[in-house]
Amino acid sequence: MKYSSYFLKTHKDAKAFDSINATLLQKGGFIDQVMSGVYTMLPIGLKTLTNIETIVREEMNKIASELLMPALSPTELWETTGRTGIDVLFEARGANDASRKRNDGQYILNSTHEELITPLAQKNRQSYKDFPFAVYQIQTKFRNEERAKSGLMRGREFRMKDMYSFHTSEEDLLAFYETAKQAYMNIFSRLGIGEDTKITKASGGDFTTGFSHEFQTMCESGEDVIYINDETGEAWNKEVAPSEEGFTKHNASEVGNIFPLNTKFSKAFDYSYTDASGKKQLVFMGSYGIGTSRLMGVIVEKFHDDKGIIWPESVAPFTVYLASLNRDDSATVATADAVYEELTRAGIETLYDDRDTGTGAKFADADLLGIPYRVVVSKKTGENVEVASRRTGEAKTQSLATFIQEIR
């Protein structure tokens, strides 16, 4: 991608927020705030988010089928489960409904999709032979948080992967639950935060008398507090309130949450399957969420320095930032063009800074945008290119062919 034709604008003097991810992502032109807790994903931001979601999708496809449910749903579905009173729910109505004397609040902007998936599963899976199964989606969710804050870490409209599993017994549900846990850890490892992400026991809410589990990424700016047992390494959510003795406290951000729903929703929707003997039995369900846009914020919180973001290679919007210097020298420009073509042909995602700006501006953008490798072509580099690692800061001059070979 050529910088000159990309819809990208960095902001040298962007406002500094207390939240690092809000500051850096806006300064780097990844996101644009529309209102409190609501952001546009700009092209380079969307590319990053898509990389995160692709990793999530690849791991989820191993255990579930992807589908896409609507953001809008009829209020009736939520009345079935009695969850219309949840104060984070957004209601929606047509702009002219009032003058047409129709009822207000006929629709809900979904904050989660148990109310939609349960009747959908019921339409399609009624025999014990059809079980177990799991479906998931990556979709935009709406929650009217009483206080949106911290950039992407707590929005009112945000991206989430939600999966739902269906079983004929609690044992089968719990077995799948463990499979999902493993899939989640695979995802967090691929995103570069595996070692810092703990599975914590948390309250099961009104779904179960047992625990639910949260995936908490240790992070200074996280809004949760977790307790890790010094001996066993077991982690607990603050709300479960273990004694503090023998535990180490960490700030953390909740990047995933899994719930054994058991029969709460199948009861509400009267969703039963027919067993081998012809009897009706209630379906057991589980739900599993990962906040993909929040993950993007958490990754920035964890990987940055005073110059900008340091994306892990797996999520970086581009692999290479090609800084073309000496744009007034046609031979050097020709070399840079050739390097760009070569990188592109090698399948390496490259942001080619072909702008006619000063060197400082290019280097500053390379650092701010957090692209893993900065490749410089200038009068100095001649037949070679200069390659600098964003993470280590180390720079070396080498042939392009060697560089391509090294990173492939």
Next chain:
RNA sequence: CGGGGCGUCGUAUACCGGUAGUACAUAUGCUUUGGGAGCAUAUUGACUGGGUUCAAUUCCCAGCGCCCCGACCA
């Protein structure tokens, strides 16, 4: 939902009861070109509604919005 702060060019900010200033950005020209370049010129602004006043961007009230702290977060 409680508390605090704020609302001024595209962005970040300053001043002011009577002509709103600066920086960045943008445009043009010249000079620059290995760490957010320099000079010159130009363009662009008071959240909304009400009140006080001869006069309100400034003071007061309300609404809306944003930031921060706390509570909340199935």
